[in-house]
């Protein structure tokens with residue numbers, strides 16, 4: 001099949017979170033199954049600074065109303081996958097993908113409306129007639145609408161799949177502030193009483209098929225509680241909504257070969273993990289001691305990741321014989337509280353307000369537990385990385401976390417971690433206490449649990465097979 005994979009960020013090229021991991025691994029896995037996958041993404045400044053690329057074609061023109069948008073197409077390769085970049089400096093040569101670090105750009109809706117149309121124009125310019133146009137998250141959710149509006153025959157046999165990586169980001173913007181789509185009279189019926197257009201809802205309305213990044217999140221999206229206020233819209237498309245679990249890139253996340261670690265290890269011999277723990281403790285300034293359980297946490301600092309119920313019980317948690325390391329950037333309200341608590345408990349809590357790939361790997365290897373108590377979690381990748389590194393996940397039973405972690409109480413012989421149900425502080429605290437007790441009281445069982453997790457596999461090969469079946473489902477019957 002020919003697949004046009006339209007996405008805002010891709011690992012190794014431009015990244016703010018888990019979407020980028022998927023946008024690299026899935027196309028590579030699909031290519032390995034023999035499909036002709038091409039990625040289209042914006043040519044951001046950080047990409048332009050890394051790779052100064054020549055223009056692939058003549059400048060491309062898009063007309064909207066009386067404004068002409070003239071852009072260039074660049075091409076590079078990500079392993080086996082061709083990547084086409086939409087070069088429109090006015091919109092994409094900025095410091096940051098969606099914000100300047102503090103505030104979202106005011107014209108994000110305009111930028112990504114343009115990008116979605118430019119991605120389709122790119123397919124035409126390179127004469128790539130896709131069987132499936134696979135768009136991802138709100139940034140590219142207008143693609144299905146533009147395909148339906150396209151007057152040429154080019155996309156007559158193309159079908160669209162819309163993947164939801166995070167339904168909380170919907171791209172809700174004042175229609176009157178989006179010059180690129182203002183001329184589309186058809187949109188009048190999609191504008192709400194406040195004059196807003198919701199991009200995610202547009203994806204739900206116009207895509208041929210819709211999927212979420214785990215089966216459990218797909219089920220949650222069809223409930224009033226889990227649908228991020230789009231219950232009716234999801235219900236209307238219930239027959240076309242499914243879930244496919246993300247994979248883990250085991251080439252990148254393998255403790256046996258990981259170049260970022262002071263000592264490598266594997267499930268047969270996990271001795272090297274202790275050296276990683278010591279190196280991590282030393283690097284971040286925690287007392288180097290193998291007998292104190294080290295709980296790591298690495299994520300964007302947002303409400304989604306459960307800070308609403310972690311922060312109120314931080315000092316209670318730190319009364320235990322435990323070390324906590326939090327690494328991430330994001331909401332300054334969260335980072336302020338973490339910074340304050342770290343200053344009160346310097347021997348127990350370290351907070352690093354930054355992110356680096358090296359530290360992400362060292363934290364995964366050096367921690368005993370990985371804390372991921374999300375309020376909601378479409379799939380989650382870090383709990384899979386943790387399992388691969390023998391780092392026991394402590395998670396809330398939500399979204400993809402429920403699909404990937406098995407709790408000790410439910411399945412003692414197969415358990416790979418600890419899970420709690422209620423999104424509140426006492427449930428979280430009880431769960432962490434349960435995990436710490438297990439660490440101290442049952443060292444042999446703890447190692448067995450680590451090894452079970454390390455042997456568990458969530459491969460991109462499996463995910464790609466599922467996407468292949470879903471693409472086939474999208475195609476016209478004849």
Ligand SMILES: Nc1ncnc2c1ncn2[C@@H]1O[C@H](COP(=O)(O)OP(=O)(O)O[C@H]2O[C@H](CO)[C@@H](O)[C@H](O)[C@H]2O)[C@@H](O)[C@H]1O
Pocket residue numbers: 015016017018019021022165166213246298299300328329330354355360377378379380381382383400
């Ligand atoms: N400040 C930062 N800057 C740059 N990178 C950072 C970062 N903090 C963490 N990362 C990295 O981003 C990735 C995080 O992936 P996750 O899937 O855990 O969460 P995210 O919420 O971003 O993704 C969303 O999309 C993915 C993919 O579908 C879903 O798994 C998930 O549930 C959904 O919320 C990891 O590779 C991590 O190392």
